[in-house]
Amino acid sequence: xxxxxxxxxxxxxxxxxxxxxxxxxxxxxxxxxxxxxxxxxxxxxxxxxxxxxxxxxxxxxxxxxxxxxxxxxxxxxxxxxxxxxxxxxxxxxxxxxxxxxxxxxxxxxxxxxxxxxxxxxxxxxxxxxxxxxxxxxxxxxxxxxxxxxxxxxxxxxxxxxxxxxxxxxxxxxxxxxxxxxxxxxxxxxxxxxxxxxxxxxxxxxxxxxxxxxxxxxxxxxxxxxxxxxxxxxxxxxxxxxxxxxxxxxxxxxxxxxxxxxxxxxxxxxxxxxxxxxxxxxxxxxxxxxxxxxxxxxxxxxxxxxxxxxxxxxxxxxxxxxxxxxxxxxxxxxxxxxxx
Numbered sequence: 561x562x563x564x565x566x567x568x569x570x571x572x573x574x575x576x577x578x579x580x581x582x583x584x585x586x587x588x589x590x591x592x593x594x595x596x597x598x599x600x601x602x603x604x605x606x607x608x609x610x611x612x613x614x615x616x617x618x619x620x621x622x623x624x625x626x627x628x629x630x631x632x633x634x635x636x637x638x639x640x641x642x643x644x645x646x647x648x649x650x651x652x653x654x655x656x657x658x659x660x661x662x663x664x665x666x667x668x669x670x671x672x673x674x675x676x677x678x679x680x681x682x683x684x685x686x687x688x689x690x691x692x693x694x695x696x697x698x699x700x701x702x703x704x705x706x707x708x709x710x711x712x713x714x715x716x717x718x719x720x721x722x723x724x725x726x727x728x729x730x731x732x733x734x735x736x737x738x739x740x741x742x743x744x745x746x747x748x749x750x751x752x753x754x755x756x757x758x759x760x761x762x763x764x765x766x767x768x769x770x771x772x773x774x775x776x777x778x779x780x781x782x783x784x785x786x787x788x789x790x791x792x793x794x795x796x797x798x799x800x801x802x803x804x805x806x807x808x809x810x811x812x813x814x815x816x817x818x819x820x821x822x823x824x825x826x827x828x829x830x831x832x833x834x835x836x837x838x839x840x841x842x843x844x845x846x847x848x849x850x851x852x853x854x855x856x857x858x859x860x861x862x863x864x865x866x867x868x869x870x871x872x873x874x875x876x877x878x879x880x881x882x883x884x885x886x887x888x889x890x891x892x893x894x895x896x897x898x899x
Contacts, residue, residue: 612636612669612825614837615758615798619644620672621653626660634834635825636669641685642676642700650681654688661692671696671732671756677711686714690729691722696755698732703739705750712751727753736760738767741782748793757790758827759783761800776814787822801827808836815840843887851884 616634618625620641629637645653660666672694675681678701689697699711708731716726731753735744741764748754761779765771770778779800790797799818802811815837818826825841828834843851858881 612796612798613841614825614828614834615671616828616834617644617801619653620657621645621649623656623660627665630666630668630670632831632834633838634668634828634831635838636671637666638698638827639666639670639672641681641689642673650675651684654685658688658692661694669695671698673698673700673734676701677707677714682714686718690715690718691724693724694729696730696732698734698758700734700736700760702733702735702747703737704743705746708733708747708750708754712753729753730755732756732758734758734760735782735786736763738764738782741785744785744789745792748789748795754793754795756796756798757786758798759786759800759823762803774810776817783818783821783823787818790824791822796825797823799823799826801829802833803829805830805833808832812836812840843891847887848891851887854880854884855888 613635614633615636615638616629616632617638617640618629620626620639621644626637626639639657641650641653641657657672672689674685674689674697677699697715699708702708702711712731715729715731719726719728731751732755733747735741735747735757736759740747744757748757759779759782761772761782764782765778768778772778776783783799787797787799789795799815799821802814804810811833815826819840823841826837828837
């Protein structure tokens, strides 16, 4: 039995490889595939991957702002039917979203935040939005796994009523309470439709009864829990919004902290933030060069019959390979999108 590194990034055991030569051959083919990486983006315009970078919040009631959002630099548009839309404007906002979807005016990646399931608007949102076949819907106020199970059941019923195959609508959830942070593992395990976790920091901070700080100590635990859970379940993770729009230094510092924690992108509220977020979530040239050098070193080692190598003073192991592949895949996806 031999252990090898599968192209999808996981360790697997191959019982057919009964000698070291076969094991090295498998690993060498994997590394060469990772180095070429001329695959283009792995997901299409209405899907989501880890190169998202920035998620622009736009009120669903504002047609001009939605069009500007799609024309701008944001990796995806967060079309909001909840907090940014007044009670009186919610019905009109639903109609506008359906109209724009039908007209093909949602011209980029997007997700639509529905109103919370506990409100009277939830039923109306499902009746209007689900038949329009949105790529993703965002479910707010998820506190436990059962909340997600119940919401998914409602969406499945709406799909069935609209003649849409059950399972078509992809789900994104907001983690915005202390209880949800503590239960994020079980929440992630509750639905196979789940694609992303979004951190709603303002509600979380309010529930803690503390003030937001420049250093973000009050959200450190929650951010770590959400980013870790997303990675464990193969989900995209989006970090909190930075509402001090004139504090560029604070936005950058907070964003870099999120990147280091493992988030794939963050909420943004204007074009300036979107451009900055896209830049600091994109791999740097140094990271790309280091990753290519690492994989080249390992390929050379394997060709000489060695199973490991050293690149730039760093020992090359399977974890290093996974990290290098992730960096190069994201780099190529971003460059292909730019083309």
